Amino acid sequence: xxxxxxxEVAQRLLAPAYAHSGALAVAQAVDPVDLLRSLHGTALEMFxxxxxx
Numbered sequence: 001x002x003x004x005x006x007x008e009v010a011q012r013l014l015a016p017a018y019a020h021s022g023a024l025a026v027a028q029a030v031d032p033v034d035l036l037r038s039l040h041g042t043a044l045e046m047f048x049x050x051x052x053x
Contacts, residue, residue, distance in 0.1 A: 013030075
């Protein structure tokens, strides 16, 4: 699960339109909700449905 997140964040940070700078947590650097929504699909299919504990 970590690899698709890292790749997506890296692509967003390297985009020409990215405007933030300095030391930031991932949730500060990119919109976490938008990031997780972008991963919906192939990146998450191998994990199946999440069931409440």
